[in-house]
Amino acid sequence: MTVMATKFTPEVLLSAPRRSAAVPNGSGTLALFTVSTYSFESHSRTAAIKVLDIKTGNSTTLYEDQAYSEPTWLSDSQFFLVKSGDKGSSHLLVSDATQPGSEPRQIKTFDGSxxxxxxxxxxDDTVALVVSAPTTPSGELHNPSREPKSYTTGKAYSDLFVRHWDTYSTKNKPSLWYGALKKASRDMWNFASPNGGLVNALKGTKLVSPVGPFGGTGDFDISKGGLVFVASDPELNPAIYTKTDVYYVPLKTFTEEKPPAPQQVKTGHLQGYSGSPVFSHSGQSVAFKRMRHRQYESDKWRLMLIPDVADLANVQEFYKTDDGEGAWDQRPETVVWSHDDKELFVTAEDKARTLLYRLPSTPLEATKLPEPVATGHGSVGDVFNLSPRSNQLLATSSSLVDSSTYSVVDPDANSAVTLSSASKAGKTFGLSESQVSSIWFQGAGDYQVHALVMKPSGFDPAKKYPLAFLIHGGPQGAWGESWSTRWNPAVFAEQGYVVVAANPTGSTGYGQAFTDAIATQWGGRPYEDLVRCFEHLESSVPYVDTDRAVALGASYGGYMVNWIQGHALGRRFKALVCHDGLFSTMGSWSTEELFFTIHDMGGTLWGNRAGYERWDPAAFTGEWATPMLIVHSELDYRLPVTEGLAAFNVLQARGVDSRILIFPDENHWVIKPENSLVWHKEVLGWINKYVGLDTTGLAGDTEQLVV
Incomplete structure (x- = not known):
């Protein structure tokens, strides 16, 4: 954005540039990133690929073409691009970051995506390439445009996972494809494999990688000696079990027409999700993470090491303890090797922030728990090595006031220097760090609970402000000091609210025991924690007007809004907003990932019916009385739209002021810009009406009311 915003509105949020992580080249001099924007005037999106000069912090636009994607370094100046083609095809291109706007050279066209x-x-003149692509059961690239025209829409299934996230399951699954490219000239590369293209590394196996619905480059890695990847256990149904394993495929040239069979990495009692396999720079070792339980998606990640891929039987766990709990009570996410392979840099959540930690690269030397490295405000996302001549890193981060920051992190000096800020540390949006603070309060038991607080710009502590009480989803999740384009606290704060985003029982980043404690307690400890939060605000935070309070939540937060509606806390709010919330736990088996329900409800519906009935919001609908907005989407297969319709029907039948907003083309998230703008106007208009704030231009404005 080139114009400073006078007020941070939904339009400003949704039209602001969105930057990807910055990925440096091998020498650490340049970094590639992408930027997308949306215009509500032209109702169109723009996309650009840019290069960042790491020495100066200046960036240059290389291409403005929505057909280009996947910029991936090939050398210090050259990089690959993927261009979407006609009829489902895709093109692999090569370009030069030192020649902005130059015509990329095409390497090959693929009959698939x-x-x-x-x-x-x-x-010096050969590189290995691995990509993912939709693949047919016979192991070939899948192109939907090549399928015969069907005259029916019927879909028949005999197994679980009929649908997942927002799509119905099909016989075509993602697979990993490899190849080697040899330099023919400075700007031309040719495939060196006998077939002149890519080879399906998983052909003839039952393995699927990346793992849906959000799997990507973090699910695999490559070295000079082979490919390592994560895939679900083919002998277990992924709707019931979370077990995914790490596999290794040794490759000598990446031109092998028939790849060796993938070798499974076994980890003993750790039988849950696997993730983030990363080769050391030498290619000899692999670091990855693993969970213990195979029906629990929010178990603690354990950091793991394969010291030598030639001996997959030797797998070591960092901070291992005799009781199996692990001494480090954090959940490692991103894993990066230092240039000399002697250290690991690991991101992990801690008290509403994602921090960067440094530790030795072998469990035997990791005798002390890791300490965080200074990275600046907010939360760290992606991290990459810079020049081999230094131990510096390039980190992408964000905060509640800054949408994207690129920083050079020096672990030895324990310092970080900002190279580029998309929102100029919030100034572009009219926001500042002074608006952000936090509180701790007594929870339902012998523990303290943390909450983030965001105040309006121009905040006056002598005044009282209405309360926007945000409840996060998950439920094993947390409100964090990071940017969001969906539930952004600053949007509510700039309407005139003090926003309080509590992290009650079940939240991540406060120790695994605190996260685990929500299981079979959905309407218990978390609800009591939220009651204590409200009472703390009422008694101890004078600038919050609890007589003008609203509560909002999505997913599990939507469930909690329904639960609050039927209990005493519900009478303390002027209005409620429930987004994609569960109306009845008795209907929770209509979801797709059944392992989640089985774990959190303490068993199956027939094996523990009382557990489901205990925390059922529908059992308390006789108490529903607070005005409520329901938002739900028809492509939300995690929480079907009937959950929202049922809640709305109850409210209407009881004569409670209510409204429902339905998106036929959105999933669990409302992410299309025009739909998201409607979402914001409906939500803000609804809550503003009940606390007496301005509704001009929102759904509460009679000129804007369309239904």
């Missing part, structure tokens, strides 16, 4: 590129050098 490739994505998630990863590249590693094999020699």
């Amino acid at each position: 490739i994505s998630n590129l990863k590249v590693t050098p094999l020699s």
Whole structure:
């Protein structure tokens, strides 16, 4: 954005540039990133690929073409691009970051859609390439445009996982494809494999990678000696079990027409999700993470090491303890090797922030718990090595006031220097760090609970402000000091609210025991924590007007809004907003990932019916009385739209002021810009009306009311 915003409105949020992580080249001099924007005037999106000069912090636009994606470094100046083609095809291109706007050279066209590129050098003139692509049961690239025309829409299934997230399951699954490219000239590369293209690494197996619905480049890695990846256990149904394993495929040239069979990495009692396999720079070792329980998606990640891929039986766990709990009570996410392979840099959530930690790269040397490295405000996202001549890192982060920051992190000096800020540390949006604070309060038991607080710009502590009480989803999740384009606290604060975003029992980042404690307690400890939060605000925070309070939540937060509606806390709010919330736990088996319900409800519906009935919001609908907005989407297969319709029907039948907003083309998230703007106007208009704030231009404005 080139114009400073006078007020941070939904339009400003949704039209602001959205930057990807910045990925440096091998020498640490340049970094590639993408930027997308949306215009509500032209109702169109723009996309650009840019290069950042790491020395100066200046960036240059290389291309403005929505057909281009996946910029991936090939050398210090050259990079690959994928261009979407006609009739489901895709093109692999090569370009030069030092020649903005130059016409990319085409390497090959594929009869299918490739994505998630990863590249590693094999020699001075040869590189290995791995991509993912939708693949047919016979192991070929899948192109939907090549399928025969069907005259029916019927879908018949005999197994679980009929649908997942927002799509119905099909016989075509993602697979990993590899190849080697040899330099023919400075700007031309040719495939070196006998077939002149890519080879399906998983052909003839039952393995699927990346793992849906959000799997990507983090699900695999490559080295000079092979491919490592994560895939679900083919002998277990993924609707019931979370077990995914790490597999290794040794490759000598990446031109092998028939790849060796994937070798499974076994981890003993750890039988849950696997993730983030990363080769050391030498290619000899692999670090990855693993969960223990195979029906629990929010178990604690354990950091793992394969010291030598030649011996997959030797797998070591960092901070292992005799009781199996692990000494480090954090959940590692991103894993990066230092250039000399002697250290690991790991991101992990801690008290509403994602921090960067440094530790030795072998469990035997990791005798002390890791300490965080200074990275600046907010939360760290992606991290990459810079020059091999230094131990510095390039980190992408964000905060509640800054949408994207690129920083050079120096672990040895324990310092970080900002190179580029998309929102100029919030100034572009009219926001500042002074608006952000936090509180701790007594929870339902012998523990303290943390909440983030965001105040309006121009905040006056002598005044009272209405309360926007935000309840997060998950439920094993947390409100964090990071940017969001969906539930952004600053949007509510700039309407005139003090926003309080509590992290009650079940939240991540406060120790695994605190996260685990929500299981079979959905309407218990978390609800009591929220009651204590409200009481703390009422008694101890004078600038919050609890007589003008509203509560809002999505997913589990939507469930909690329904639960609050039927209990005493519900009478303390002027209005409620429930987005994609569960109306009845008795209907929770209509979801797709059944392992989640089985774990959190303490068993199956027939094996523990009382557990489901205990925390059922529908059992308390006789108490529903607070005005409520329901938002739900028809492509939300996690929480079907009937949950929202049932809640709305109850409110209407009881004569409670209520409204429902339905999106036929959205899933669990409302992410299309025009739909998201409607969402914001409906939500803000609804709550503003009940606390006496301005509704001009919102759904509460009679000129804007369309239904």
